[in-house]
Structures are given as C-alpha cells and as structure tokens.
Amino acid sequence: MGSTSNSTKNTGSTTTTTTTAAPATTAKHSNSAPTRPSVHYYSSTGDIEKLSNLLNNSATSPDTPDSEKRTPLHHAAFCGSAACVNFLLDKKANANIKDSAGNTPLQWASSRGHLECIKLLVEKGGVDVNTKDDKNGTPLHKASLFASAECVLYLLNGKADPRAVTTNGETPLHHASAGGNPQCVELLIKADSKVNAVDNDCITPLHQASFSGHSSCVSLLLKKGAKVDPRDIHGISPLHNAASAGYVDCVEQLVRNGENINCVDIEGVTPLHHTCFNGNLQLTKRLIELGAKINMVDEMGETPLHKAAFNGHKEVCEYLLYLDPTMIDCRDSRQSTSLHLAAFNGLLDMVDLLIRYKAQINIKDEEGATPLHKASFNGHSSCAKLLVDKGAPICIVDSQGATPLHKAAFNGRSKCLATLIRSGAELEVKDSQGGTPLHNAAYNGHSDCCRILLKKGANVNAVDTHSSTPLHLASAAGARDTVDVLIQFKARIDAKNFAGKTPLVYAIKKNHSDVARVLIRAGADLDQVSLRSSVDFTKTFGTENHDEIYQIVNKRESSNHEVDELQLALEQQAKEDMEQLAAEKQKLLLIKAAIAQFNSHPKKGIEFIVANGVISEKNPKEVAHFLLTHSELSKQSIGEYIGEGDDFNLQVLHAFVDELNFFGLDFDVALRKYLLTFRLPGEAQKIDRMMEKFASQFYQHNPENKVFVNQDAVYVLAFSVIMLNTDAHNPNIKKKMTKAEFLRNNSGINSGDDLPPDFMENLYDKIVTNEIKMERDGNQANQHVEKKGWLTKQGGRIKTWKKRWFILTANCLLYYKTPQDHEPCGIIPLENVVVTIDPQKKFCFMLHSSQEQMKACKLNSDGTLVQANHAAYFIAAANMAEMDSWVQSIKSNIHSNPNFEQLLKRKAETIRGRGKVSTKPIQNRKQTISGPPPSTTTTTTSTASNNVTSVGSPPNSGSVLNSSGSKPVTFSSTSSPVQQQTSALS
Structure with a gap:
C-alpha cells in the first residue's frame, strides 16, 4: 500500500514511509521551462488558456501519457484543478485511464482530498467509485487515509465499498485509523466497516491507530467495540505498538480498557521492554506506575535493564536500579549481564554507571567471558581501561583459556591491544590450544597488531600445541603484510611443526603465490617442499610464469629427480605447439598439472587440457569423458x-x-x-x-x-x-x-x-x-564464508534495533540470534540489491532492492522459512571501518538472478498439467498503507522495534548452507581462534 506525506505503518516486518509527491512538472513551481511535456505541466498548474491552445493547435491528445503513464487528467486531479479536470473531460479525456501503478485520476484526487475533482470524475467522467489499483486499493482507501471526511462521505454515498480489501487485506478503516481522522473512522463504522477487521498479518485498525499515536481514534474504536487485546501474527498487541512508539495517551487508554500491562508477544517481550530499549524514561515510569513488572524476562532471558543497558540509556537504567538494585547482575539465557552488554557495545558512561551500582566486574557468561573480554574483542579501549582501572584482572581467561589480549589480537583491535599491554597484559600467555596473542593476530592477518606485539617483546617463534609458529599461520592465511612483518622480526623461515611442514608448504598448498614468493626470496628451503610433481607449483604460480618458476626450481639440487620432472613439465607447458609427450610418466605429470588447474579454475583448466593435448580437441564428448574418468x-x-x-x-x-x-x-x-x-x-x-x-x-x-x-x-x-x-x-x-x-x-x-x-x-x-x-x-x-560478525539490524515487527550474528556467504547474507544457532533468523539473497549509506544513524547502511520488494526469507514462529516483508534493511556496524568493510564485501557479492522462483514455478506447471491444484509462487508480503503510487518514493523509518537479543561472547561458530542449499551446517569458529588455525593448516 502507498501513502502520501508522513504516514507510517507497523507491519509484520518493517515500517515504511511512502511519500506521494507531486508530478515532476509541479514538484518545483518556477519560471523555468518545464522538462516534461507541456500538456502535463499546464494541467498541473491549472493554466487552462495555455492548455487549450496546446490541445487546439497541435496534434497532442488529451490522453498523452508521461513516463509513468500519467495523463494530463491525472496531473490536474492530483493538483486539485477542478477547472482543468472539467476542461479535459469536455475534450473527451479518458477518465478511467490508469497509470503504471493502476491508479485512475479518481484515486489521485481522492488521495489529496479534492472533493470538486472527485465529483467531476464520478458524475461527469463516469468513473466507478470502486475502481481498484494494482494492489486493489480503491478511492475510498486513499481518501480514508489522507482526505477529509467530506470526501469519504461523498464516496460512501456513491456506493463505495467500506469493506473493500487490498491485496494485503486492509480495509478503508485500517487506513483511516492509521491516518488519524476520527470523523472518517466514525463514517466508515457507520457504513458497516468491521471494527475488528484483520489484514493478512492479523493487524487490526486499533493496531494502526495505536502505532500512529492517534489517541482520539483509539478512543473511538474502543467505544465502537474494538477488542482491546488483539494479537497480530507475531503476538504484538496495540499496547506493544503504543509503548514502542512512545504514546502515553494511547497506552493509558488501552490499560484503562482492560489490556494487561504485562502482555507478551511470541518472543516474551513486554511493553516495558520496548520503552526501556528506546530510552523513553517518561513512559517507562508511567508503565511501572500502571503495574508493569520490572523483572520480567523475554525468551532470551533479558530484563528491561538489559534492554536499556544495551543501548546506553543511563537515566532509564538508574531509575530501574533505584527501584530494584538487585537487578544489577541479572543474567540472560547466555549468562550475560547488563555490564557484558554495555562493555560489548563500548558504552563508557553505561559501564561506569553499572560499576558504580556494584555490578560484578569479573562475572563470566556461559563461555567464560568477562566484560573485559567483551570490550577487548570489539576494540573499545576506553571501556577496557576503565574496567582494568576498576579492578578487572587483565590476564583473566575464558573457557578456552583466552585472555582479553587474545581477543583484541584476534579481532585486529590495535588501539585496544596497546591499551591492554600498557596496563600490564602478558604477551606470552597461551590459550587451551597453546596459541599466544601473536598467533591470533597472525592467523587473521592483522599486521599492525603483530608489529605492536613484536615491538613490545613478543616471541616471534612461539609455538602452539601443534608446534606451529605465527609464520605458519600467516602463510596459510595468505597474509602477505603479516608475513613481511614476521620476517622483519627474525621469524624462522623454515620452522617445522609436528606435521613436518614449513610455512612455504602451507603458502603453496593454499595457493598464496605472493606469500610463497616472499618466503622464497627470504631464503625458504625448497628442499623442504614436497611438490607432488608440478601440481602445487603450477596451481600456485600459474603456467604463464614459466621463467620465474624455472629460476626458482633451478636453485635446488640439479640431481633432484623431482626437479627434473617439474622442469620438463613446465617446458612442455610453455610451448605453444605442445608436442605429444613421449613417455607415459611425462603424460601423467601433465595430466596432474591439468587436474590441478581445473580444480582451481574449471574453465581455464579445460583450456589448459585442450591446449596441452590432454584431449585431442575441444569436443564436448571428449571433455565429458575426461571429467568422468579422472577421480582426482x-x-x-x-x-x-x-x-x-x-x-x-x-x-x-x-x-x-x-x-x-x-x-x-x-x-x-x-x-x-x-x-x-x-x-x-x-x-x-x-x-x-x-x-x-x-x-x-x-x-x-x-x-x-x-x-x-x-x-x-x-x-x-x-x-x-x-x-x-x-x-x-x-x-x-x-x-x-x-x-x-x-x-x-x-x-x-x-x-x-x-x-x-x-x-x-x-x-x-x-x-x-x-x-x-x-x-x-x-x-x-566454511569454504565460501567471506565475512562474519556482529551487526545491529532494525527489527522485524516493531522497529527496535537487534544485535544479530551475520554471515556473508555464497551471494547471501544470513543472520542468526547467536553464533551457536543452527537455523538463521533470516536469509537475504544479494540479488538486485543496492547498498547505500544511511546518514540518519551512525555507521548505518541500507540494503534495498531495485525492484519493489526484496527477495528475502525469515524464520517463522513454527520454524519454517517464509518470504519476508522488507522494502529495505537497515544495518549498523560498531564503527566506520567495520561499516566500510561490510559494505564493500556485500557489494562484491551482489548479483542479478531473474529466475529466483523458477523451481517453485516448475512444480506449479507440472501440477497444472492436467488442471489439478496449482501451486502459487511465494507472494510478496505487505508494505504499507498506500496512497496513489504514481509518484511515490519509499523509505524506511527508524521507529521503535520490539526485541533485541543480547550479545554473547565473541563469535564462536557460524553456519552456511549445505551442498543442497537447504538446512545450515554448523562449523566451529572462534571459540578458541587456534582451533581455526589448526584447521587452516590441515
């Protein structure tokens, strides 16, 4: 549904504001020449004389459409020029013509409340008062939301249907309640519009009025028999809506009429949770005065204090702690306290407040992480310093033996790392896998952190339980800058771990040619490398680098038979007129190189196979036979x-x-x-x-x-x-x-x-x-996981912001409540998606579609994935650098796939083969109450939401879709970063 100015609606998934602007020719009334066809310009400005001259002295039709299929009559009706409407009707303009969104001029006039134009179009133009746009919106829907009671009354007297529903199931009464016109509400109820009508998301008119803060409409609806406690499909009540949006009058009316002040939605969230999350002190006090319980927990175990602390609302927290000081160390379902949440988000004033209220500074969550671990992981150096100054042990370990310094190093938080070192953090302490902070920094390629640690005296050749050094980990990760730093600080180039492998082995095995070159130039011993003939070198350096590889290999002993084989293979590969290999041994060597090339780059591999005579020609049958007969x-x-x-x-x-x-x-x-x-x-x-x-x-x-x-x-x-x-x-x-x-x-x-x-x-x-x-x-x-981490997403039902664990993988963005969850809360395919920075919120970016609706899925209450209802997603990072990193990563994954629903459609076509029940593709869910879509622009507002999950300790697992693209597969991640390091060296 659309809307004109300043109308919002809380839907089951997102709150959007749709603004109906004037046509482009009238958006700016200036003396400059119009950029659109003059016939539209003069219609919108009401200049009948010039309009008449243009129509009479040219071949211009009164039904000439603009780029949105809007005719002069659409423009005149929108701008309320009754004289132009009358003139155009005299010129036989088609009053029933529809624009690109299915709106007739009557919908336009109704959306602006131009009664005289409405009358002319109905009585002279013969337009049906129940004409529908592409979303089944009628003129009465438009008038109910935006127009005067006189327009609504005229349409009702003209037999407009007061029970008409849009494709989203909304009646004119839904629109009038959202628009806040009690006269329109009363007229519609008198005309037999159902006061308790529900749309497709079970939202009632009372939900709409409460969310929009129209207390007069709330009062009237209750007086006319509206149920005070309806629930939408997410368990949201009108009281939740009013509390979330901050409307005290609406809250008081609903409670006086019998609504339970402690009502909960399907996630256990109460109205008080909402006001505390939003930092509304006045409404928080009023809810408590009306009987709201301050210690109720939602399904994540979070109290109102957790919500307020998470967002840094000091006054609300102080008020709650004044009422009940024992709440200070309440734990959520992950055993996190309010201090954990504040430290994780870097809320210095909140951390200071909670400590002053005697919060336990060394309390551990379910993973053994303290608030200092949280602050260090996210790089909040000021919070970390405050916690240390207040007595937090700087070398305290979590359940994986990791100290705060491990966390800062693992996540590349160089400023926080330096702060912890200045405060006395030990550099050589090892976690349960034997990894030092330097191992963590090297594994993730944080060269700046490595440099700080090494300058402060960290052992560059420290070994973990597998006898791997930081250089092993950096080489396996392909972190060239980090490798350079480690070599500068005298890392042992040819150190062997318990598997007997050197850093060069891992660089070659993982195809990091730039790192391999650095190691070789630094003197790495090639005799330590098991080349498996030419496969690894060819795969790493590419066959086009024949001369360089030849020179590298020549450094080894000339008697080495393996080198002779490699030289021969590379010489053969370098020749454009590759001759038939004489020996079967040489042929096998070439096939192995070809297989390595195919496994790395399939198309290049096929070209290599053909160019080097592995198959006689680029023939589909020969290529297919090769693919079927080589198990490697x-x-x-x-x-x-x-x-x-x-x-x-x-x-x-x-x-x-x-x-x-x-x-x-x-x-x-x-x-x-x-x-x-x-x-x-x-x-x-x-x-x-x-x-x-x-x-x-x-x-x-x-x-x-x-x-x-x-x-x-x-x-x-x-x-x-x-x-x-x-x-x-x-x-x-x-x-x-x-x-x-x-x-x-x-x-x-x-x-x-x-x-x-x-x-x-x-x-x-x-x-x-x-x-x-x-x-x-x-x-x-986890091969294709490109990026993962905590971000804050604007919520689904009521617009609060929720902390979610995001994973970017396979051109999709998945988000979970916690890293340990097996099922994602939602999946956002990066198809036809646009990424823009949102200047209204700090470190926030927006994902929206070039189409009308984003093709995303969310986890329903019954555990099934259904299509979500997002026109846009608003996502915030912890700082500018993280936001930029996520934006760039997402942009690189955006793709276009027009056949998104082809599999569902195929099944539907199969069933329809003999006229049996057809299966419809998933339908887009609702947007918002609509006005005339012709010149509408849609944005998403940052209004309140319902529930925010508290953050656990630093990410400990992630998940990606399995090979069939269905349920997710869980894999171990950063519970102990060295566990990842071990798998990286496998």
Missing part, C-alpha cells in the same frame, strides 16, 4: 562447470549425462549414481539444468516404466528426494519429515495425478534408511 578432479569444480549456461558447457552437460547408464535402474539408484559424479552447485539455475538432463536421461532409458507419465514428474521428484535426504540425515534438523508429509508434498506431480502410493512409500523408506551420499571434496563447510 574436484567434484565441486565438475558441478560448477557442467552447470554453466554457456552453449559449450551445456553440450558438455548433455554428453556427460549421456555417458551414464540408467537402463533398468530403480529411480533412487539412478539418482544416487548421478549425484556421485559431481557436487551440486549452489545456484538454482545450474541445478535446474542438471536435474532437467537427469530427468530426461532416466525417462528415456526406462521407456517401459509404469510410474512416471513424463520426465517432468521425474524432475520434480528428484528435487523432493534430495530435500528428504537432507531432512532425514542432517542432525541439525530436529523435526523430521514424516512419510505422510512426503506423500502430501508430492501430490499431483505426475501431470496432475499422484505417483503410486506403494512406490512413494518404498522410496521414502529407502532414503530414510540409506542416505544418499553426495560427493564432497573434503570438509568445505
């Missing part, structure tokens, strides 16, 4: 390559599948065989192409089957089985799909009919009892 090839790279949409890749895919024999195989056996040959890629379009070909091949190889009517049924069932396999065998999924649910999910896919029940039940049993083992290339769960 990465299954992931194969999946990515054959899933591409280029003509040659498609030919390879068809040749690849044509080589597979599905004759006489049961459906599940064929699918198992197919999924062993590659790893499913993450993109829907690629999966679609690959499963399409499988369905075709299986159907053609089994012409006598009595199960499938066509290959479409094979296609849909294959996807369904993959989902069942993930559901049945993923330990993170607690509620498993039943056999009845599996059958119901696949009803009608056989060209409108059901597949045989016996076949389906047997298939379910096979999958549940015998997992389909999809090929993987080792442990790649």
Whole structure:
C-alpha cells in the first residue's frame, strides 16, 4: 500500500514511509521551462488558456501519457484543478485511464482530498467509485487515509465499498485509523466497516491507530467495540505498538480498557521492554506506575535493564536500579549481564554507571567471558581501561583459556591491544590450544597488531600445541603484510611443526603465490617442499610464469629427480605447439598439472587440457569423458562447470549425462549414481539444468516404466528426494519429515495425478534408511564464508534495533540470534540489491532492492522459512571501518538472478498439467498503507522495534548452507581462534 506525506505503518516486518509527491512538472513551481511535456505541466498548474491552445493547435491528445503513464487528467486531479479536470473531460479525456501503478485520476484526487475533482470524475467522467489499483486499493482507501471526511462521505454515498480489501487485506478503516481522522473512522463504522477487521498479518485498525499515536481514534474504536487485546501474527498487541512508539495517551487508554500491562508477544517481550530499549524514561515510569513488572524476562532471558543497558540509556537504567538494585547482575539465557552488554557495545558512561551500582566486574557468561573480554574483542579501549582501572584482572581467561589480549589480537583491535599491554597484559600467555596473542593476530592477518606485539617483546617463534609458529599461520592465511612483518622480526623461515611442514608448504598448498614468493626470496628451503610433481607449483604460480618458476626450481639440487620432472613439465607447458609427450610418466605429470588447474579454475583448466593435448580437441564428448574418468578432479569444480549456461558447457552437460547408464535402474539408484559424479552447485539455475538432463536421461532409458507419465514428474521428484535426504540425515534438523508429509508434498506431480502410493512409500523408506551420499571434496563447510560478525539490524515487527550474528556467504547474507544457532533468523539473497549509506544513524547502511520488494526469507514462529516483508534493511556496524568493510564485501557479492522462483514455478506447471491444484509462487508480503503510487518514493523509518537479543561472547561458530542449499551446517569458529588455525593448516 502507498501513502502520501508522513504516514507510517507497523507491519509484520518493517515500517515504511511512502511519500506521494507531486508530478515532476509541479514538484518545483518556477519560471523555468518545464522538462516534461507541456500538456502535463499546464494541467498541473491549472493554466487552462495555455492548455487549450496546446490541445487546439497541435496534434497532442488529451490522453498523452508521461513516463509513468500519467495523463494530463491525472496531473490536474492530483493538483486539485477542478477547472482543468472539467476542461479535459469536455475534450473527451479518458477518465478511467490508469497509470503504471493502476491508479485512475479518481484515486489521485481522492488521495489529496479534492472533493470538486472527485465529483467531476464520478458524475461527469463516469468513473466507478470502486475502481481498484494494482494492489486493489480503491478511492475510498486513499481518501480514508489522507482526505477529509467530506470526501469519504461523498464516496460512501456513491456506493463505495467500506469493506473493500487490498491485496494485503486492509480495509478503508485500517487506513483511516492509521491516518488519524476520527470523523472518517466514525463514517466508515457507520457504513458497516468491521471494527475488528484483520489484514493478512492479523493487524487490526486499533493496531494502526495505536502505532500512529492517534489517541482520539483509539478512543473511538474502543467505544465502537474494538477488542482491546488483539494479537497480530507475531503476538504484538496495540499496547506493544503504543509503548514502542512512545504514546502515553494511547497506552493509558488501552490499560484503562482492560489490556494487561504485562502482555507478551511470541518472543516474551513486554511493553516495558520496548520503552526501556528506546530510552523513553517518561513512559517507562508511567508503565511501572500502571503495574508493569520490572523483572520480567523475554525468551532470551533479558530484563528491561538489559534492554536499556544495551543501548546506553543511563537515566532509564538508574531509575530501574533505584527501584530494584538487585537487578544489577541479572543474567540472560547466555549468562550475560547488563555490564557484558554495555562493555560489548563500548558504552563508557553505561559501564561506569553499572560499576558504580556494584555490578560484578569479573562475572563470566556461559563461555567464560568477562566484560573485559567483551570490550577487548570489539576494540573499545576506553571501556577496557576503565574496567582494568576498576579492578578487572587483565590476564583473566575464558573457557578456552583466552585472555582479553587474545581477543583484541584476534579481532585486529590495535588501539585496544596497546591499551591492554600498557596496563600490564602478558604477551606470552597461551590459550587451551597453546596459541599466544601473536598467533591470533597472525592467523587473521592483522599486521599492525603483530608489529605492536613484536615491538613490545613478543616471541616471534612461539609455538602452539601443534608446534606451529605465527609464520605458519600467516602463510596459510595468505597474509602477505603479516608475513613481511614476521620476517622483519627474525621469524624462522623454515620452522617445522609436528606435521613436518614449513610455512612455504602451507603458502603453496593454499595457493598464496605472493606469500610463497616472499618466503622464497627470504631464503625458504625448497628442499623442504614436497611438490607432488608440478601440481602445487603450477596451481600456485600459474603456467604463464614459466621463467620465474624455472629460476626458482633451478636453485635446488640439479640431481633432484623431482626437479627434473617439474622442469620438463613446465617446458612442455610453455610451448605453444605442445608436442605429444613421449613417455607415459611425462603424460601423467601433465595430466596432474591439468587436474590441478581445473580444480582451481574449471574453465581455464579445460583450456589448459585442450591446449596441452590432454584431449585431442575441444569436443564436448571428449571433455565429458575426461571429467568422468579422472577421480582426482574436484567434484565441486565438475558441478560448477557442467552447470554453466554457456552453449559449450551445456553440450558438455548433455554428453556427460549421456555417458551414464540408467537402463533398468530403480529411480533412487539412478539418482544416487548421478549425484556421485559431481557436487551440486549452489545456484538454482545450474541445478535446474542438471536435474532437467537427469530427468530426461532416466525417462528415456526406462521407456517401459509404469510410474512416471513424463520426465517432468521425474524432475520434480528428484528435487523432493534430495530435500528428504537432507531432512532425514542432517542432525541439525530436529523435526523430521514424516512419510505422510512426503506423500502430501508430492501430490499431483505426475501431470496432475499422484505417483503410486506403494512406490512413494518404498522410496521414502529407502532414503530414510540409506542416505544418499553426495560427493564432497573434503570438509568445505566454511569454504565460501567471506565475512562474519556482529551487526545491529532494525527489527522485524516493531522497529527496535537487534544485535544479530551475520554471515556473508555464497551471494547471501544470513543472520542468526547467536553464533551457536543452527537455523538463521533470516536469509537475504544479494540479488538486485543496492547498498547505500544511511546518514540518519551512525555507521548505518541500507540494503534495498531495485525492484519493489526484496527477495528475502525469515524464520517463522513454527520454524519454517517464509518470504519476508522488507522494502529495505537497515544495518549498523560498531564503527566506520567495520561499516566500510561490510559494505564493500556485500557489494562484491551482489548479483542479478531473474529466475529466483523458477523451481517453485516448475512444480506449479507440472501440477497444472492436467488442471489439478496449482501451486502459487511465494507472494510478496505487505508494505504499507498506500496512497496513489504514481509518484511515490519509499523509505524506511527508524521507529521503535520490539526485541533485541543480547550479545554473547565473541563469535564462536557460524553456519552456511549445505551442498543442497537447504538446512545450515554448523562449523566451529572462534571459540578458541587456534582451533581455526589448526584447521587452516590441515
């Protein structure tokens, strides 16, 4: 829905403000020549004489549209020029013509309250008073929100439907309540508009009036029979809305009429939680006077004090502690106190206040982290210094043996690191994995922190429990600057860990060619490197660097047979007219190099294979045969390559599948065989192409089957089985799909009919009892995680700000309540997304779509993912550097994928094959109450929200989507940073 000026609505997901501006020709009334067609300009300014001259003396039609399909009559109606409206109607202008948003001139006139124009359009133009725009909004909807009671009365007398609903389920009474006109509210109720009508999110007119602070409308609705305690789909009541938005009068009316002052939503949040989170001291006091309990906890175990402390609202905290000083050390579900939250957010004044109120300074949360750990992890040096000055032990350890200095080093907080060192932090203390702060800084490539630690005397060659030095970790991470610093401070270039590997081994293994060059120039011993023939060097340096590699290898002993092989291979690769290798040993060497190249860059790998004669020509059948007959090839790279949409890749895919024999195989056996040959890629379009070909091949190889009517049924069932396999065998999924649910999910896919029940039940049993083992290339769960960390997101239902753990991976932004959670709260595909900086809030950026609605998902109360209702996301970082880093990372992941719903649509098309029940694609949820969309611009307001989760200790885990793109897979992260370091060296 749209709106004109200054109208907001609390929807189930976001609060947006939609401003209906005047047409472009009238946005600025100046003497300059108009930039749009003059006929529109004169219509909007009401200059009938010039309008008449233009229409009479040219071929210009009175129905000439502008770029938004708005005619002169639209402009005249919007600007309230009754004389122009009358003139244009005399000129036979089409009064029923619609603009690009489906609005007639009557919708425009109604949205601005131009009664004379409304009358002319209805009585002279013959416009139906119940005409609908593209969102089913009628003129009465528009007038109810923005216009006078006279306009509403005229439309009602003209038989306008008072119960008409928009696509979001909103009635004119919803709009009038949000607009705050009690006369319109009363007229609509008298006309039989339902006072307790609910929209698609179960929001009532009373919700709207309460959130907008229209106390007169609240009073009238209650008087006319509105229920005082309705709940929307999130358990939000009108009292929650009024308290969150800060309207004392509305709160008092609702409580006087019987609403429970301590009512909770589905997350256990009370109205008092909202006022404390927003720092509204006046309303907080009033709620408590009315009986609000100050020690109630939400589902995260947070009290109102947690909420106030999290956002640094000192006066609210002081008032709560004055009433109950024992709240000072209340713990949430993660055992965090208010002091933990304030320290984590760097709220110096709040930290000082809580300490003065005797908060325990060394109290630990569930991970053993103290407030000093929290402040150090986020780099809040002033808070860290204050905590140390007030008695916090500087070398206190958490459950992983990490000190605050470990945390600061791990997260690259150089200023805080220096502060802790000046305060006496020990440099060589080791965590449970034997890692020092220098290990942590080196592992994450924080060269500035490394330099500070080394200048203060940290041991550059310290070893952890695996005997790895900081140089091992920095080399494995590809942190060239850090490697340079460590070498400057005399790090042992050829130090070996318990695996017998040097830093150079890891640099080459991880394909960090720049780091490998630095180490080699610094004198790294090449004899310590097991080259596996030419594979690692070729993969690291690229075959184009033949001369450089030759010179590097020449430094080794000339008698080394391995070097001779490498030299020979590189010489052969460097020749444009590569000759046939004479010896089988040399041929194998070349194939290994080719495999390494393909595994790193599939397309370049195929070019390398062809250019070097591994296959005779770039023929789809030969390429497919090569992919199927070399087990060392990465299954992931194969999946990515054959899933591409280029003509040659498609030919390879068809040749690849044509080589597979599905004759006489049961459906599940064929699918198992197919999924062993590659790893499913993450993109829907690629999966679609690959499963399409499988369905075709299986159907053609089994012409006598009595199960499938066509290959479409094979296609849909294959996807369904993959989902069942993930559901049945993923330990993170607690509620498993039943056999009845599996059958119901696949009803009608056989060209409108059901597949045989016996076949389906047997298939379910096979999958549940015998997992389909999809090929993987080792442990790649966190391979594509590009960035992760804590950010604050503007909330879903009522607009507070919530701390969430974000993960950027595979062109998606996922967010969780805690790093330990297996299920994301939401998934934001970075498709057609625009990133802009929001100047209204510190360190805040906005994600919005180039389309009308963002294609995002959120976790419903029943644990299912549904489409979210965000026109935009507002996200804030802790500081400018973090904001810039996130913005750049997100921008690099933004992509465009027009086929976002193609899989759902395919199933719908299959079911519609014989006219059975159709499956609609997920529908966009609501926006806000709408006015005439023609010249609207949408922004999102920073109004209050409902619930904020408290932060735990520094991130300890993350999750990414598994290979089938469904439920998340959890992996260990930074509980102890050295645990990550160990996996990095594997």
